[in-house]
Amino acid sequence: MLRKTASKIFFGLPFFLLLLSLSPIAVLVKKSFFTNDVAWEHLKNHSLTSEIIPNTIFLIFWVVFWSILIAIPCAWIVSRCGFWGRRFFNTALILPMAIPAYVLAFIYKNFFSFNGFWFSLTGQYKDIFYHNPVTIGFILSLSLYPYLYLFLRNAFQSQTVRLLEASQSLGISAQNSFFKIILPISWPWLAVGCLLIILETLSDFGAVAIFNYNTFTTSIYKALFDLYSISSAAKLSLILVTFCFIVMFGEKFIRQKKNFNQNKSASKDVSLISLSPAKKTLCFCFCSLIVLISFLIPIMTLISWALQSKYIVHDILPIIYKTFTLAMIGAIVLTIFSLVLYLNSSWASKKSSLLIRLSMLGYALPGTILAVALIPPISYLIKISTKISSISNIAVFITLALLIFAYLIRFLLVGYQAIATQAKRFNKNLLESSTTLGAGRYETIKKIQLPLIKPGILIAFCLCFVDISKEMPITLMLRPFGWDTLAVKIFELTNDGLWKECAIPALLIISLGLIPVYISSQLSLTAGKEH
Amino acid sequence: MALEKICTLEISNLALNIANNKILNNISFCLPDGEIGCLLGPSASGKTSTLRAIAGFIPEISNGKIVINGKIISDQKSQIPPSKRNIGFVFQENSLFPHLTVSQNICFGVKQYKKMRLNYLLEIFEIEKIAKKYPHEISGGQQQRVAIARSIAPNPDLLLLDEPFSDLDPELKFKIFPLLKEILNKEHITTLIVTHDQMEAYYLADLIGVLNKGELQQWGSPSEIYKKPKNKMVASFIGDGSILPAIVTCVRGPTTTVSTPIGFISGASVTLHPESKKTHILIRPEDIFFDKNSDIKAKIVNKIFCGSSNQYLLKVTESDFIKIHSPSNVNYKMGETVGISHNFKHIVLTD
Numbered sequence: 001m002l003r004k005t006a007s008k009i010f011f012g013l014p015f016f017l018l019l020l021s022l023s024p025i026a027v028l029v030k031k032s033f034f035t036n037d038v039a040w041e042h043l044k045n046h047s048l049t050s051e052i053i054p055n056t057i058f059l060i061f062w063v064v065f066w067s068i069l070i071a072i073p074c075a076w077i078v079s080r081c082g083f084w085g086r087r088f089f090n091t092a093l094i095l096p097m098a099i100p101a102y103v104l105a106f107i108y109k110n111f112f113s114f115n116g117f118w119f120s121l122t123g124q125y126k127d128i129f130y131h132n133p134v135t136i137g138f139i140l141s142l143s144l145y146p147y148l149y150l151f152l153r154n155a156f157q158s159q160t161v162r163l164l165e166a167s168q169s170l171g172i173s174a175q176n177s178f179f180k181i182i183l184p185i186s187w188p189w190l191a192v193g194c195l196l197i198i199l200e201t202l203s204d205f206g207a208v209a210i211f212n213y214n215t216f217t218t219s220i221y222k223a224l225f226d227l228y229s230i231s232s233a234a235k236l237s238l239i240l241v242t243f244c245f246i247v248m249f250g251e252k253f254i255r256q257k258k259n260f261n262q263n264k265s266a267s268k269d270v271s272l273i274s275l276s277p278a279k280k281t282l283c284f285c286f287c288s289l290i291v292l293i294s295f296l297i298p299i300m301t302l303i304s305w306a307l308q309s310k311y312i313v314h315d316i317l318p319i320i321y322k323t324f325t326l327a328m329i330g331a332i333v334l335t336i337f338s339l340v341l342y343l344n345s346s347w348a349s350k351k352s353s354l355l356i357r358l359s360m361l362g363y364a365l366p367g368t369i370l371a372v373a374l375i376p377p378i379s380y381l382i383k384i385s386t387k388i389s390s391i392s393n394i395a396v397f398i399t400l401a402l403l404i405f406a407y408l409i410r411f412l413l414v415g416y417q418a419i420a421t422q423a424k425r426f427n428k429n430l431l432e433s434s435t436t437l438g439a440g441r442y443e444t445i446k447k448i449q450l451p452l453i454k455p456g457i458l459i460a461f462c463l464c465f466v467d468i469s470k471e472m473p474i475t476l477m478l479r480p481f482g483w484d485t486l487a488v489k490i491f492e493l494t495n496d497g498l499w500k501e502c503a504i505p506a507l508l509i510i511s512l513g514l515i516p517v518y519i520s521s522q523l524s525l526t527a528g529k530e531h
Numbered sequence: 532m533a534l535e536k537i538c539t540l541e542i543s544n545l546a547l548n549i550a551n552n553k554i555l556n557n558i559s560f561c562l563p564d565g566e567i568g569c570l571l572g573p574s575a576s577g578k579t580s581t582l583r584a585i586a587g588f589i590p591e592i593s594n595g596k597i598v599i600n601g602k603i604i605s606d607q608k609s610q611i612p613p614s615k616r617n618i619g620f621v622f623q624e625n626s627l628f629p630h631l632t633v634s635q636n637i638c639f640g641v642k643q644y645k646k647m648r649l650n651y652l653l654e655i656f657e658i659e660k661i662a663k664k665y666p667h668e669i670s671g672g673q674q675q676r677v678a679i680a681r682s683i684a685p686n687p688d689l690l691l692l693d694e695p696f697s698d699l700d701p702e703l704k705f706k707i708f709p710l711l712k713e714i715l716n717k718e719h720i721t722t723l724i725v726t727h728d729q730m731e732a733y734y735l736a737d738l739i740g741v742l743n744k745g746e747l748q749q750w751g752s753p754s755e756i757y758k759k760p761k762n763k764m765v766a767s768f769i770g771d772g773s774i775l776p777a778i779v780t781c782v783r784g785p786t787t788t789v790s791t792p793i794g795f796i797s798g799a800s801v802t803l804h805p806e807s808k809k810t811h812i813l814i815r816p817e818d819i820f821f822d823k824n825s826d827i828k829a830k831i832v833n834k835i836f837c838g839s840s841n842q843y844l845l846k847v848t849e850s851d852f853i854k855i856h857s858p859s860n861v862n863y864k865m866g867e868t869v870g871i872s873h874n875f876k877h878i879v880l881t882d
Contacts, residue, residue: 427625427626429624430626
């Protein structure tokens with residue numbers, strides 16, 4: 001009897017989660033359709049079509065443009081061309097993933113500002129970021145290109161090995177076969193990578209806020225905190241959600257259409273294309289330049305600022321403590337849900353596996369939108385609870401609970417994928433073997449699945465922990481009073497122009513961010529060994 | 532009449548539709564206690580689906596029933612979950628639990644007398660030396676032996692093997708076969724094997740079923756399947772044979788005579804056909820031999836050297852060809868016209 005109820009709860013979970021992740025959208029719809037105010041009229045007439053939409057579109061265009069320009073050559077030469085430092089750049093080019101776009105943004109904004117490095121070097125000043133999607137897009141692409149780079153490197157290394165050899169045996173030179181064969185067949189990877197970058201750009205808040213460049217996310221924030229109009233924020237959010245879902249379904253569509261199964265032919269035995277010394281130097285210089293501007297300059301700047309910073313341990317400790325607490329709770333909740341969801345999907349029928357995938361669509365919701373959607377329920381719950389309960393801190397608890405809930409919706413996919421990736425390394429027939437040997441579902445989970453996916457659970461926890469510590473808009477907009485995290489502190493300090501004081505929080509966030517980079521490079525290493 | 536053996540596995544009218552595709556249709560057979568059955572067929576013929584339906588990995592069957600030792604385990608109304616069927620299953624790929632040692636793998640399904648059972652199995656499968664190793668530390672042949680040992684460890688009522696040797700190289704395969712056959716006979720385990728390899732089936736099976744397009748074409752002993760194929764599909768799929776057009780000219784008691792492009796052939800026919808009926812005759816290579824004095828001539832159009840023998844393909848008429856084997860010390864040239872004779876004890880006519 002108890003088991004039956006447990007099993008009902010267990011298999012009902014995806015449906016419950018789907019409802020939960022749809023609930024923010026329901027709130028937005030309610031808030032935007034049933035209330036109207038002057039602020040919206042103003043926004044609609046003066047900035048929506050003339051500023052917000054074009055700004056967002058231009059920004060997306062330039063981010064994708066620069067990312068492609070960086071990622072394609074890097075991925076190609078690192079995976080196929082022989083030049084000095086190839087192995088080093090193979091990993092070094094992923095490092096910028098550890099730096100959030102908002103950190104890069106304030107570093108480069110300062111770099112080109114009046115008291116920045118560029119001015120002291122040349123004596124010339126021009127605000128190159130002022131309403132300029134080309135330059136802002138470039139800075140964003142510095143932190144986003146690794147997504148595309150990883151996809152393309154994967155495509156170039158695994159998928160195309162035999163084809164390249166075949167085309168060479170047919171008398172086409174290696175350089176020509178890149179344009180004739182490799183690029184055309186790599187387009188799904190290119191497309192999926194670009195769509196992910198678009199999704200990230202749409203949901204970016206910190207970087208565009210620092211550059212004072214009005215996109216959807218910043219306008220939503222301003223509508224809420226400058227115009228005090230939740231209905232306008234909700235309306236803008238709904239428009240943005242539509243964009244995000246279109247992009248997300250596009251990505252899903254391409255993934256389903258194209259077979260992403262990796263060709264298992266080993267990539268080790270492939271001979272690299274030999275280049276002339278001049279070309280080798282060119283490759284080396286290009287990769288060095290990218291690593292320099294996307295990783296080394298920012299890190300060095302931060303270190304030098306940190307040394308000059310007046311920020312002392314006494315100020316930073318409470319913030320670290322709050323960040324740690326939030327990330328810890330959030331990561332534990334996320335890991336539990338991801339695990340149950342994963343176990344669920346491994347035993348589910350085809351129908352409910354669709355439900356499970358749908359229940360994770362929250363990752364496409366920009367943090368700003370989640371925050372806007374959760375503000376009305378939070379204030380409602382606080383109002384009710386203060387009436388019926390006399391616990392003093394009840395408001396803080398409620399807010400924290402909904403903050404964790406927002407993290408859950410936003411990062412569930414991250415945790416789930418970490419576990420599912422680990423599990424994919426094992427054949428599905430292990431579960432069937434276990435059941436034919438007389439073990440029921442619970443016994444199989446306990447004896448076979450859990451021991452096998454243990455590393456995946458740990459990775460899920462780490463990734464969620466890091467993502468929450470880096471997260472800016474949700475925490476910024478929903479946190480209870482006094483719960484400043486490192487990312488929130490950076491936003492506040494940059495808002496006041498206190499660049500140098502941001503260095504220590506930023507360095508802490510980056511060092512946390514190196515954990516997922518390390519994990520993913522280790523994973524690709526072990527994957528390489530297995531084949 | 533001999534007493535009919537008790538059926539361990541009995542399948543009647545089994546049908547399986549997935550998304551309006553008929554995967555299996557009207558499959559019925561009976562596997563007697565302690566015997567080894569083998570399902571043979573081309574790819575996508577439904578062999579593995581049948582096996583998975585018996586194991587319970589397929590959520591529901593569309594028609595019929597599966598009975599083990601008189602107990603219905605699957606019909607349209609109810610399904611016993613795989614864990615309660617007491618069936619052993621060995622997969623094509625390695626399915627050993629990677630985090631458990633060989634011993635722990637074998638003991639996984641054993642409820643009582645673990646130690647005794649383990650030692651016994653380690654001994655008969657000759658894997659004592661690797662008992663403490665993990666699956667990734669042992670060879671493919673050893674992995675498959677451990678997998679079989681693991682699945683018979685809980686004393687299953689029925690053992691199912693899904694192309695268990697297809698990942699092994701032939702040499703290794705023929706080393707395992709005698710051991711496996713001996714163990715299965717000794718342990719008296721009723722076994723059903725799926726394979727596409729005929730040699731494997733001849734070597735192991737007491738009974739063979741030929742499947743094609745989701746239907747069971749024939750179920751019988753290996754020699755029955757080879758000598759008396761029920762239809763054209765079985766005749767051409769099993770063994771090496773050619774099919775020639777034939778017209779029944781004379782039926783005298785058990786002896787039927789047919790007229791074919793290589794002359795009149797008579798012999799005991801497996802099936803009865805009326806006179807002057809147009810049909811086909813199955814010609815096995817061993818039924819035909821070279822004969823200088825014969826009036827029947829054919830042209831050699833292809834020749835394959837197979838070590839001790841040569842395989843020739845002979846053109847009999849414009850559209851009819853037959854195969855013939857001959858010792859490789861007698862050589863014929865390509866394009867040569869030769870005389871041939873035949874020697875049939877019984878004949879197989881198919882439509």
